[in-house]
Amino acid sequence: MVFILSLQIYYMWKGGKLLDKKCEEKWDYIQNTLKAKIHLENTFQLDEIRLVAGVDLAYWSDQKANYGVCCIQVLDYTSKKVIEQAEYAGEVEVPYISGYLAFRELPFILKAAEKLKTSPDLYMFDGNGYLHSRHMGIATQASFDLGKPTIGIAKTYLKIGNNTDFTMPENKAGAYTDIVIDGEVYGRALRTRTDVKPVFVSGGNWIDLHTAVKITMHFVEKESRLPVTTRYADLATHEARRRYQK
């Protein structure tokens, strides 16, 4: 049922109808329907996690159209080595609208995920999960199609409403503050390393916030404030774009 609802994304994508009132209402409907199924508790044991995927996209354009490429990097949890990678490139027909990122990027993500031969136990995204006006950031929305636990990691803060700023965590690796809105914890501002801006971690689905932060920190290396999962995916999209532009 959930899966069928999400397929409506494809109709909107294929049709290329952008942000008219009907389209926006459909997007609202999908998010509002799916959010009832969010389950922010672990559906796994941490020691069962073997393969973790990082997902990211890059964009470019020519005189004809706009294009995007999605890269997925699958890493082994303990060795942090890349086990597999997949990518999908194509024309982008959906604009970026804050709050509706999934409708722009999810079609690419699902196409790339189809190409994987391995089955990641968990996916990590650039962007939010539960930290969203409808608790339906891209990490959460993607979970319903991928059928796997997800984590959202955003590089900048998305305000949910008025007076919903976050408290800056102390300047120490691993330090965090809860992002609480109307008494509810939406996510965490996490200082992944000292002397870097915090990232914003929220559960996507089928994972609790504590575990999401723990896994995020597990993959943070010296080279980046982002976990290497999404960092490698980011680098892969840049490399892929250079390839496609020739």
Add this chain to the structure above:
DNA sequence: GCGACAG
């Protein structure tokens, strides 16, 4: 008209 605005 003005400000806000994950990627």
Add this chain to the structure above:
DNA sequence: ATCTTGTCGC
């Protein structure tokens, strides 16, 4: 996201 040089610091 993307367009882009230098520059400060380890």
